[in-house]
Amino acid sequence: MHRHKLFHDHLVRRGRHGWSGGMGRHGERRGRFGRFFGHGDLRTVILALLEAQPRHGYELIKELEDRTGGAYRPSPGVIYPTLALLEDEGRVRQAGGETGRKLYEISDEGRAELDGDRTAVEALFARMEDAGRHAGPGRPRVERALANLQMALKARMARPVSAEELDRIVGMIDDTASSIERT
Template structure:
């Protein structure tokens, strides 16, 4: 009974953790959302103005510029490109078969120039997110990989008893709790 209750509390804490992470919480302090409503349009337009890009290149560029803190999905990028195209701010510039290359129109360049201060502020937030995530992210990712490999190795050695499972679950729950409190 205790383990079930403890496990349920842990699952609830993890749900809350991921919800807060999704809202843009980093290093225990609230930075607000990385991109506010409508900001992605300007970011995509600015990146295309730097150089013509495909949707996939935009996804990778945003992930890189945020130090991995934000990776937009194709389900966000491609509709944004369609919207910008419908608004006459970007147009297709050829590209490989199956990959649309986008470039800014004159109207797009003018809209970007008119919104330069706003766009600069967005990119400043992006740079801040990258700075706060770059130093810790690789070390944490390595440690998480080590943990995953240790678990796989242990589970593949021989059949595991219920006592061993309980011990591993308790270690993981205690570790998660300690990390959460740090």
């Protein structure tokens, strides 16, 4: 079995309670129940965000993460190709901006596409808001801290560990868990 497949299976396991999390096929963070957006939904959300104001790709990534409380953070490998496609279709255009950073704005064709189904746009933003409410404001920070702990543990466990060192590591983790429960 390929190493990539093993890693993917480790990150995203389907159980009786839904997806456990991890990264999606195209670099987007998966939620507990799979992909955050259905086919074409990200495109619609990008158009709606650009309708509100011109933005750079990174600003779109940050806005999506903020609006979902960290439940969804698309990778640049998802945002930039979508912007390029929308530009090719005439739905968005570059609006100038700093050297090296493309600023995008919605075009009349993009507005017409959004006007075709405002109900879907409102439903997508309601879903994002709901995810943000359930995620809580600290979720991205907690996930980052957990990722740091996991990386530190993997790095440490890759080297030889004595029984005493292992007891100390396990004790620190247990103490931290107890402290968190008490707060």
